[in-house]
Amino acid sequence: DVKVTQSSRYLVKRTGEKVFLECVQDMDHENMFWYRQDPGLGLRLIYFSYDVKMKEKGDIPEGYSVSREKKERFSLILESASTNQTSMYLCASSGNEQFFGPGTRLTVL
């Protein structure tokens, strides 16, 4: 069975903290994605990666960075968290179809 896991289901951080969100897939997929999902705004792509050490900006990369050192792991980094980054963060990996993790609900106070 396809599996994408995310390091935390819920996370509470303070403004200015550095935040790491981890995503691991066990399907040997080359492509991995980070989205955020907010009410009324739908799914928005932050970054994606089509190979190890490769990354591409999505629609809303500002305030975020990513790391892909191994094929199965894709990390999203908030260098200095702000309240407007409070959101649901979703990781996905794909061959033909994108498969999603359970999501991380991040609250920045």
Place this chain on the structure above:
Amino acid sequence: EDQVTQSPEALRLQEGESSSLNCSYTVSGLRGLFWYRQDPGKGPEFLFTLYSAGEEKEKERLKATLTKKESFLHITAPKPEDSATYLCAVQAKSNYQLIWGAGTKLIIKP
């Protein structure tokens, strides 16, 4: 510009009352159209991929169809457990990214 529009935004049905959700799209060269189901507080769950006009896919009470301009997700005799938000997305031949619709929130009342 590539775009996906889903309608209606929300749909309330009685248990057993069949209906359809719509996904209209414009894309320069369709690689695939995808349907997902999302329960509150969870990640989207993959349902179907459609690649070409005329294609149909079925799973339990759900059937997805595709034309050159739109896709329908038909739900037959729905049950309360079918309540969820249904998302549609398209992928152009030119890149890896998906273009997402805003979703249809489906509520099935017992």
